[in-house]
Amino acid sequence: MRLVKLSATKLEPGMFVAELDRPWLETPFTLQGFVVRDSEEIKYVSNYVDHVYVDAEYTGARQPLTLAAAPFEPKPQVRLAMKDQFNRAKDTFRSAANALDTTFQSLRSGCETDIGALKTALNPLLDSIFRGQDAVAALVRLEDGGEYRPYHGVSMAVWAVILGRQIGLSRSELEKLAVACALCDVGMTQLPTELLDQAENLTDAQRRIIRAHPTMSANLVCSAGNVDKEILGIIENHHERLDGSGYPRATEGPSIPLLARIAGLADTYDAMITPRPYAKARTSHEAMLELLECSGGQFQEALVEQFVQAIGLFPTGSMVELNTGEVAIVTAQNINRRLKPEVMIVLNDAKARRTMPKIVDLAEQRIAAEGERWIARELQSGTYDITNEEFFI
Secondary structure, eight states, X not given: OOEEEEEGGGOOTTOEEEEESSOGGGSSBSSSSEEOOSHHHHHHHHHHOXXXXXXXXXXXXXXXXXXXXXXXXXXGXXXXXXXXXXXXXXXXXXXXXXXXXXXXXXXXXXXOOOHHHHHHHHHHHHHHHHHOHHHHHHHHHHOOOSSHHHHHHHHHHHHHHHHHHHTTOOHHHHHHHHXXXXXXXXXXXXXXXXXXXXXXXXXXXXXXXXXXXXXXXXHHHHTTSSOOHHHHHHXXXXXXXXTSOOSSSOOOGGGSOHHHHHHHHHHHHHHXXXXXXXXXXXXXXXXXXXXXXXXXXXXXXXXXXXXXXXXXXXXXXXXXXXXXXXXEEEEEOOTTOTTSOXXXXXXXXXXXXXXXXXXXXXXXXOOBTTBOOOEEEEEOTTGGGOOGXXXXX
């Protein structure tokens, strides 16, 4: 191996990056050595380092760049404050939701529909995830939006992309995944509203109608013409389950495409944490525990584990109560200690507002006179008249 020092901005597709100008652990690159594939990855690498060392004798067959999903400290000039990331992500999220609403209406009415326009609207949201995943995760949990289905589609896309990024999917795969997730429920627009709002006491005929919606969605999207078959496959299979308990075809195991398995997990998680006419929202912690119970059965165990790793048992934006009785908002994740994130304490142990919120890294805290702090439970936003969003906006 012959190493040549090179400015990160001078990288070219196909080059093998062997060393960086800083420790690997200070970057989000999970492999110590990777092949740069395209200009997007070159731009991303240059956000974290000034120069690299490339192998001038590289001839191929090395691992491509993969990224860890947890927050890292990039160069100071590119690290945005959480509030800035949150507000930038909010604009991209709402633009994507508006574009999806327009797409839903167009497909439902049989008008000519450009699926490429939806992909264009979703791309800035993917960029926001790459810039600051924690901020986007917090946004999705706090954004109540308008009509359920367009917002659910975009939220589902966010969770799926976060998981896809965690397991090292390429940008093009993530884009397909995002578009498919956004469109998974477009078939629901053809069903009676009263049926969609009814969860219990469904007749067999009503259940069959609802379980046909993945096929209805795929058919509607296909009618737009020139749609990637992989996108259609994700849409049609996102309710299939590993153990064969899903629908519409009871497909099981590896016969379910990987991206559809990811979409199904993201769909289920978002539905759990979102209030519905017939069900209260679960906390993220409750939803994660339920997914873990289903792993190895309905959901692939490795995917559930990676999802927990990517988002955390107490995701950013969660409101939690500490063992001390204090109430805090989770502000950042710790990659190696998911049960001990960084939190902002907003209420004291008497549940009175602190004059100044206090930031505590539960993984790095020094044990004070009152003892070590840890998370006792997650709370719903609005508990003790505190809303999570007031600390992000």
